[in-house]
Amino acid sequence: MNSDAAVLTKKSFLDAPSRSRASADRQNNATCREISRFKRRKLLDHLKGHALSTAVFVTVFALWEIASRTGLVDPMFSSSPSAVVLTGIELISDGTLAKHVLASGKVYVLGVGSAIVLGVPIGVATGWFKWVNRAFSPLISAFYTMPRIALMPVFIIWFGLGTSAKVALVLLSAIFPLIVNMQVAMQNIDEEYKRVGIAYGATQWQLFRTIALPSSVPFLLTGLRLSMGRGMLGVIAAEIFGGAEGLGYLIQYAGATFQIDVVFVGVVVIAGFGVIVDRSLAYFATRVDSWKITSS
Amino acid sequence: MNEILARELEAPAYGPALLFSESESGAGLAEPAAPIAGRRKLPDMMARQYEPPLLAVKDLVITYEHQKTGAQTEAVHCVSLDIEEGEFVTIVGLSGCGKTSFLNAVAGLVKAVSGSITVAGRRVDRPGPDRAVVFQKATLLPWRTVMDNITYGLELRGIPKQQARQKAGRYVDLVQLRGFEHFHPAALSGGMQQRVNLARALVTEPYLLLLDEPFAALDAITRESMQHELLAIWNQTRKTVLMVTHQIDEAVLLSDRVIVFSPRPARIAADIRINLPRPRTGEVRFDPVFEQRTKEVFDVIHQSTGQVVP
Numbered sequence: 001m002n003s004d005a006a007v008l009t010k011k012s013f014l015d016a017p018s019r020s021r022a023s024a025d026r027q028n029n030a031t032c033r034e035i036s037r038f039k040r041r042k043l044l045d046h047l048k049g050h051a052l053s054t055a056v057f058v059t060v061f062a063l064w065e066i067a068s069r070t071g072l073v074d075p076m077f078s079s080s081p082s083a084v085v086l087t088g089i090e091l092i093s094d095g096t097l098a099k100h101v102l103a104s105g106k107v108y109v110l111g112v113g114s115a116i117v118l119g120v121p122i123g124v125a126t127g128w129f130k131w132v133n134r135a136f137s138p139l140i141s142a143f144y145t146m147p148r149i150a151l152m153p154v155f156i157i158w159f160g161l162g163t164s165a166k167v168a169l170v171l172l173s174a175i176f177p178l179i180v181n182m183q184v185a186m187q188n189i190d191e192e193y194k195r196v197g198i199a200y201g202a203t204q205w206q207l208f209r210t211i212a213l214p215s216s217v218p219f220l221l222t223g224l225r226l227s228m229g230r231g232m233l234g235v236i237a238a239e240i241f242g243g244a245e246g247l248g249y250l251i252q253y254a255g256a257t258f259q260i261d262v263v264f265v266g267v268v269v270i271a272g273f274g275v276i277v278d279r280s281l282a283y284f285a286t287r288v289d290s291w292k293i294t295s296s
Numbered sequence: 297m298n299e300i301l302a303r304e305l306e307a308p309a310y311g312p313a314l315l316f317s318e319s320e321s322g323a324g325l326a327e328p329a330a331p332i333a334g335r336r337k338l339p340d341m342m343a344r345q346y347e348p349p350l351l352a353v354k355d356l357v358i359t360y361e362h363q364k365t366g367a368q369t370e371a372v373h374c375v376s377l378d379i380e381e382g383e384f385v386t387i388v389g390l391s392g393c394g395k396t397s398f399l400n401a402v403a404g405l406v407k408a409v410s411g412s413i414t415v416a417g418r419r420v421d422r423p424g425p426d427r428a429v430v431f432q433k434a435t436l437l438p439w440r441t442v443m444d445n446i447t448y449g450l451e452l453r454g455i456p457k458q459q460a461r462q463k464a465g466r467y468v469d470l471v472q473l474r475g476f477e478h479f480h481p482a483a484l485s486g487g488m489q490q491r492v493n494l495a496r497a498l499v500t501e502p503y504l505l506l507l508d509e510p511f512a513a514l515d516a517i518t519r520e521s522m523q524h525e526l527l528a529i530w531n532q533t534r535k536t537v538l539m540v541t542h543q544i545d546e547a548v549l550l551s552d553r554v555i556v557f558s559p560r561p562a563r564i565a566a567d568i569r570i571n572l573p574r575p576r577t578g579e580v581r582f583d584p585v586f587e588q589r590t591k592e593v594f595d596v597i598h599q600s601t602g603q604v605v606p
Contacts, residue, residue: 192435199403199429200449200500210452214439 079260084268087261096250101269103245104235107163111170112231118171119178119227120220126179127186128208140179148172148234152241166238166246173234174227181223185216221285228277236270346417349378350536351402351504356411358397371397373561374411379504379538384530386539386547388593389557389565390601395540396508398562402538403429403506416503425453428497432509434489436481442492443468443477449500460499467495470529487518494526498533507539511546523549524578531575544597548572548589549580556593558600565600568592 061081067073068080075083091097126133126140152169159165189212197207239248247266254262358372371394379385387395400406402413404423413420415427423429428449436445443464444451450460468474471491481489490510497505510526511519523546530537530550541547547554548570556566570589572580580586 192431192433193437195405196431196435196437196448197452199405199423199431200452200496201423201425202452206452210448211437214437217439 076258077260079264083261084264087259088265088268091262091265097265097269100245100247100250100266103249104239104247107166107170107238107246108231108235110163111167111234112174112228114167115171115174115178115227115231116224119175119223120182122175123179123182123223124186124212124216127183128212133183140176143172144176144180149237149241152238156242161242161244166235166243169238170231170234173237174231177226177230178220178223181219181226182216185219186212188219189215217288218285221281221288225278225281225285228281229274232270232274232277348380350381350383350416351377351379351538352412352414353377353398353402354412356398356401356413357409358394358401358406359409360397370561372401372408373563375557375562375564376411377555377564379536381503381536382534383553384537384539384551385553385555386541386551387555387557388541388544388547388597389562390559390597391542393557393559394562395557398557399429399506399508399538399540402504403427405429425449425500426503427506428500428502428504429506429508430493430497430510432512434481434486434493434513436489436492436496438481441478441480442473442484445481445492446495446499448496453500464495464499467499470498470532471495472525485518486514487522490514490522491525494529498529498535503536505535505537507537507541509541510539511543512541519543519546520578526550527576527578544590544593545581548586548593549576549578554589554593556596556600566593566596568596 064078065081068075068078068083088097122136126136148169151172152165155165155168159168193211193215194207197211202210235246236248236251239246240252241248243249247270251263251266254260254266354376356372356375357370360369360371361367362369375398377385387398389395397406401408402415402420404420404427407421415424418424418426420427436442437448440448443461446464446467447455447457447460450463451457455463468477471494473488473491473495476484476488481492484492490513494510511522514522527550537550539547539550544554551570554566554568554570555564556568557563558565568589570585572583572585572589
């Protein structure tokens with residue numbers, strides 16, 4: 001790996017002065033070949049890493065199963081992987097799980113969606129305009145540090161026990177990472193890039209569009225990732241607090257009635273959903289930020 | 297209004313100094329992009345007649361205020377300088393002597409306390425399309441490809457993408473970046489980035505090209521080849537150039553006149569004409585006149601700093 005890197009830097013050093021187009025192409029091809037070799041090696045490392053994590057995963061669950069079967073732990077309180085799987089199949093086939101997932105999903109999408117729609121512009125405005133920041137930053141700080149669940153009783157009084165109160169809580173949970181990240185993004189725009197824009201006659205709006213927005217993309221992605229996680233917490237918290245449907249309700253109800261395997265089914269579904277959201281966003285991030293990955 | 301705007305940009309602005317101007321008058325009539333709110337109108341370059349010189353700086357004073365103490369520091373003291381069309385003029389001086397402040401004032405990025413700057417008869421108080429700056433650091437926008445970086449200035453003026461790219465194509469060739477248009481800056485070497493920086497300025501076809509220590513951040517070998525490339529580019533474009541550098545040989549190699557600034561606050565210590573034949577190549581370095589002028593500039597710098605020449 002080290003020797004390859006050395007070859008690349010040496011080449012790019014030699015390549016710095018002017019040279020003919022043919023040699024540029026040759027150099028290009030050579031670089032491409034080296035990159036593809038590098039990618040292949042990366043893939044292999046990736047697979048090895050997966051094998052390891054799968055092994056750990058399987059071991060943990062095997063131990064759990066054994067402990068439960070041998071009576072080392074009481075299956076009444078801890079269930080077992082096989083019982084969880086069977087209950088899961090049952091809940092899927094009778095449609096219970098789908099009902100709760102849909103209910104939670106609706107709250108989540110509405111809550112996080114409106115957090116994005118509201119949070120990004122608020123963050124951008126507070127970061128870009130100093131006076132907006134001065135006006136709103138105490139309010140934002142106050143809300144940011146407060147545990148949002150504390151407001152749930154208020155929301156229930158305002159919006160009732162239905163979807164709206166839950167959406168409000170999810171919105172409030174998910175919006176702050178977006179606001180804060182966009183604010184930081186706007187405040188950390190490289191002055192040198194701004195100077196280039198100004199020197200080429202950019203108006204304020206053009207500076208915003210061609211420099212502030214593109215350079216805020218990494219912050220936006222971080223904000224989204226955090227906000228989607230917080231939103232999930234918000235959904236479950238809101239459903240545990242009140243209401244008669246959703247995964248949070250399912251878990252809460254099952255726990256109260258000692259159906260530990262149902263609790264675990266709920267937990268697994270939530271965890272699985274979390275992983276999917278997080279991974280897809282991380283993947284999206286590497287695609288969008290591709291300009292950061294240098295070819296040397 | 298937009299049509300006029302586009303035509304002004306495309307039309308041969310004046311004189312023979314513009315490269316590739318003949319084929320562009322037609323393209324200039326193409327449909328312009330949707331208007332962008334708050335865009336400044338270009339000065340009327342076609343109709344405008346101006347009294348030479350192209351750049352006239354009179355009694356320019358620049359001071360800086362210390363951000364915390366509010367103490368005033370004078371960077372440039374009463375400098376007057378005229379540059380004729382097609383001239384390549386370089387300002388040399390010690391680091392921190394105020395030469396970059398002077399260039400930034402001409403660029404419209406720094407406000408002068410007193411004095412006046414006019415470019416082609418028009419007073420400078422902010423950046424404008426009649427000037428373009430090549431920064432010391434390439435400062436390419438990393439999320440844009442080479443091509444999109446080069447067309448950035450045109451894009452800000454609302455030139456349609458297609459037209460901007462067509463125009464940029466020639467400058468891509470001029471700075472020898474053909475084949476790299478779709479690369480992102482992170483994948484380029486320092487010298488290549490600096491060429492993009494140069495192309496980005498050239499493509500806006502300014503009256504006056506401002507170079508702020510353009511090769512200072514490059515290694516010695518790359519710097520020399522870039523100097524020769526700039527020489528070749530200037531031979532083709534014959535742009536009016538104001539450059540700032542602290543490389544004396546670079547100044548003598550490239551310029552028609554070398555202005556020596558005294559230490560801060562900057563005054564003009566000497567205005568030395570470099571009567572080496574044009575078009576020049578790197579070979580000029582071996583000309584006895586080159587050596588003579590280089591020594592002359594050296595001496596003036598040392599005299600102005602009060603140091604004895606070793």
